[in-house]
Amino acid sequence: MAKKTAYSLGGILFIFATWLILYITVKNQVVIPSPLKTIKEALLLFTKGYFYSALFNTLLRVIIAFIISFILAVITAVLSCKFSAFAGVFNVVIAVLRSLPTLAILLVILVLSVSRTTAPVAVCFLTLFPLLHTGVYSAISAVSKEQIEMCKVYKVPFKKQVFNLYLPSVLPPLCLDVSSALSFGIKLTVSAEILASVYGSIGGLMYEASIYSPTMLFALAIAVCIIGIIIEVIGKFAFEKAGKRLR
Amino acid sequence: MKIDNLTAVYGDKKVLDNLNVEFKEGQITCVLGHSGAGKTTLLKCIANLKDYEGIIEGESPSFVFQEPRLIDGITVYKNLSLVxxxxxxxxxxxxxxxxxxxxxxxxxxxxxxxxxRINFLRALYYPSNTILMDEPFSSLDIGLKLSLINDFISIWKEKKQTVIFVTHDIEEALLLAERVLVIKQGKIAFDTLIEDEFPREYYGNEKMRKLLLSHLL
Known part of the structure; x- marks a missing residue:
């Protein structure tokens, strides 16, 4: 554990050392701002009310997109496992969704005059849904066929099968998918908010900072990184806890 | 349990071919045969785990699988209460x-x-009068096999379920079966009773061994 923490600290130090070297070499605050000044600015952000309000709006979008994607992914993955014809058809839909350039879709959505505040939710959903569908589908498919046969012979009620066989098998691999989907969702939503210049969001703040203050832009990026990591850890912990409680 | 004109296929291959057999209530019947003779397929058809043609009459059975098939994420108690x-x-x-x-x-x-043992216990105490067993001793060493057979017999003597037990091992048949059916190319090729009392001696009944061997080869 101590070794792992030391390696992580080493990684962070490496990033800041590289940044510092670039800052000294480039000598241009607009292109590469001072690392110390930026960190100070990033920490100050956590004391400002407007930052929390923007963070709340952004996270709300991520959570809404995630919940919709997750519920739909569970439904479509279960249907795909149950009906091979559905799986055959739906695989094509997933393949198309996976290869769609998401930011191009954002532009289309904006052209279609959908509200600027909901466009990032749509982008986040379109990216997370195929990832989560594939994750849930693989996890369900990996449940032992022998155990399923055993349940059939002994007429184990479906509810008991779900809680004793499926969820304990499906949740551990899904924990990883869910936590990385959450942090990926934040990244995507913020990018979409920047492009759509959504007022009162982290992306909106970044858009404004890109015009007026490069140091603030870097500080916001650091703050988003910290929040992304925190959410990834919380998401992983919550799903693991839920998996253990089901046993 | 009565089976009439049972036919089962895997792709183009007919594994069971118009098989007719009746299993006497409260008797341990061993279905003996080589690999691919259709033994496991017969059990799968009875347990409704495989599509078939023909008629199978009888209540839904419990099953002692070749491997224990216990769910690792839940305790022994929960595995048993689950069924x-x-x-x-x-x-x-x-x-x-x-x-x-x-x-x-x-x-x-x-x-x-x-x-x-838990796999056996699950099947023996399941509320059904028919137990199917698919080579349940094949992965056990001889000491464990004999002790498990003795445990099985002592519980079965109290409950007297109908047992249909498939194996390729003549010794297991001689230790456990009251009736032996030899299955060849999807049909019953030989049918005999073994009247020795339980518990039986390992490597006993030389005459029956020779008889079964002659029909198996």
């Missing part, structure tokens, strides 16, 4: 196998023999 065993049956079953102390353990912490 509908009552608390009193679980307790008396575990007690009769000297495994009461394993009740709250997870299957992963049990030895192979202990896991297979």
């Amino acid at each position: 509908g065993l009552s608390d009193s049956d679980i307790l008396s079953g575990l007690k009769s196998l000297n495994m009461l102390d394993k009740m709250n353990e997870y299957p992963k912490s049990l030895s192979g023999g202990e896991r297979q």
